[in-house]
Amino acid sequence: MKCRQFEDAMSTYFCSVDDKEWRTLVIAEKWERLPTSDAVEHLATCPDCVTSLLQYLEIRNTVDYHLEPCFHVAYYSADVVDRCLDKSHGMYSIITNRDRGEGIVIGCCPWCGVKLPTGI
Ligand SMILES: [Zn+2]
Ligand SMILES: [Zn+2]
Known part of the structure; x- marks a missing residue:
């Protein structure tokens, strides 16, 4: 998965995940505690997309970035x-x-x- 693909997929993968739980696990890099997916695999190797995910969780209810x-x-x-x-x-x-x-x-x-x- 490339960064652009990750961005496009955020609204599919993360539209209803628990905000607080994911923030905590992602910031602490506890990848093994998150469900396995190509998106989570990408997160584990890409700090830029970690930032994008945290930002997405902040605006997911107010902005349709697509x-x-x-x-x-x-x-x-x-x-x-x-x-x-x-x-x-x-x-x-x-x-x-x-x-x-x-x-x-x-x-x-x-x-x-x-x-x-x-x-x-
Ligand atoms: Zn990336
Ligand atoms: Zn851009």
Whole structure:
């Protein structure tokens, strides 16, 4: 399983897992206590996707990330503490001044490089 496949599958594998239990086991890297699957196998070897899973558990009830170009931009433009992206007219921008609503439109995801729309 590759990272992008893992991201796409998160909503299938982890939509109803126990948030607290999984957080505890994943952070402690207790892979043997989680049900065996190719997704859990990937987690055991990929710290980036561990981060994505923890973020997914945070927004799984409020954001459908499949509607956006990748999980990262969906997460970082959502209403979360780590929010650093703004989304308008389908374009994503890095927030440079929150109060004045200023930002710089980005053409690809800073985390995975997927192309993002830059025109309306
Ligand atoms: Zn990965
Ligand atoms: Zn991305």
